[in-house]
Amino acid sequence: MPRTETATSAPTRRARDAARPGPPPTVLVRPGDEPTAATLLAAAVEVMAASGYHGTSVRDIATAAGTSPAVLYHHYRSKQGLLVMLCDRGLDVLIEATEAALDEAGPDDADKLRAIVGAHVRVHMESQRESLIGNSEIRALEAPGRDLIVAKRDAQQRFFDRVVRDGVRSGAFATPQPDDASRFITTACTGVAAWYRPGGATEADEIVARHQRIALDAVAHRP
Amino acid sequence: MPRTETATSAPTRRARDAARPGPPPTVLVRPGDEPTAATLLAAAVEVMAASGYHGTSVRDIATAAGTSPAVLYHHYRSKQGLLVMLCDRGLDVLIEATEAALDEAGPDDADKLRAIVGAHVRVHMESQRESLIGNSEIRALEAPGRDLIVAKRDAQQRFFDRVVRDGVRSGAFATPQPDDASRFITTACTGVAAWYRPGGATEADEIVARHQRIALDAVAHRP
């Protein structure tokens, strides 16, 4: 019984080449930029968001940054170290934005939820590629760095858990499952990074507002 | 300015080896099983769910199935063909379960939403690994197969869009953003595959029930 497969596929071409839109070896950096660590990081974000960690080679990153692979190893210990730094900084941005939003919000529980949903969704649109990598490449992280990243991701989840639980305790939210609703909301808001397109039909502010509204509904907010 | 990196990393070891738990080259098949196409597919699901498409080699799949790489090429056109078939079958299971649930549900809009949320969440727990791959490896799919998979995924989304929209039209759901709420719900329910652990604290039925409840809240269902 040979060839149970039905779907066709291009046999020899590699997935990375096929998945990347346009001419692949495009340099993503303006000619004046010197290839610093930051430029390499930005290039890595770009190509890894498109093809994934294992689907991106060190040469891909270097080409996108307009340099050679050897330069990457002058600034980073390894490809893995680059991924750790990338995820780490991305999560720092997310956590700081969430903390700032909570600080600015008033004592009202609904306002607090609106604040952290707004921050979370906005970061996932503005730092879309970093967020995408941080969410989908955790399994590509190795032992020491992985724990750091997972801990920070859990810390971000705890912001939501706390706000929802407080709201339930005060009576502002009527959901009988605070933790499940909290995860429900973070999962949906994190998913924005997977579908958002900057020039789309709906403005970023409107997307934020809609997610705030739906999140409040999801916790059964009684206004 | 050398070594801006702070986090440490294992320099030489490959990510796949480090990420996989336990002794890596374990054979996942009982010795009596002959290496058929189905066995290879199951082995591919197992290892790809753990390490991703690009993080899994043909030799990994063959080893997990207790065979050699050459056997894989007798049953499938390529590694990419295996992925396409895997995603395709996974989505067929999901769509058929959703259709069946809709058929069994009564005319009530809330019952319909409960039905499709239940089917979606249940499939993402029972076929967790297939779902995980189908959701996270779409970017690893190449041109012809990719379109098929994306079309089926969109079809599944449309079940939710239709049910939520109908509920809003009939007045059962009060959300002002049916399509956003619909995507909010599917995203959260799809995410179950990423965190569910079969022997966890909460039973599968209870997880389903909670997601049904939160989904109804998210569309502002008025009982």
Add this chain to the structure above:
DNA sequence: CACCATGTTGAACGCTCGTTCAACGCGCTA
């Protein structure tokens, strides 16, 4: 028994991978 189709095997192909390194350019101080 001879024969063919089906399924399996181990070894090998050419290529790309992550990573290293000696050599080099170049701006600085003495």
Add this chain to the structure above:
DNA sequence: TAGCGCGTTGAACGAGCGTTCAACATGGTG
């Protein structure tokens, strides 16, 4: 100008990649 140190370079390393293939086992049919 001589010497130093830092950043950069192109080429190369060994290993692993997806894939192929000729040779081999096997079991039903003439």
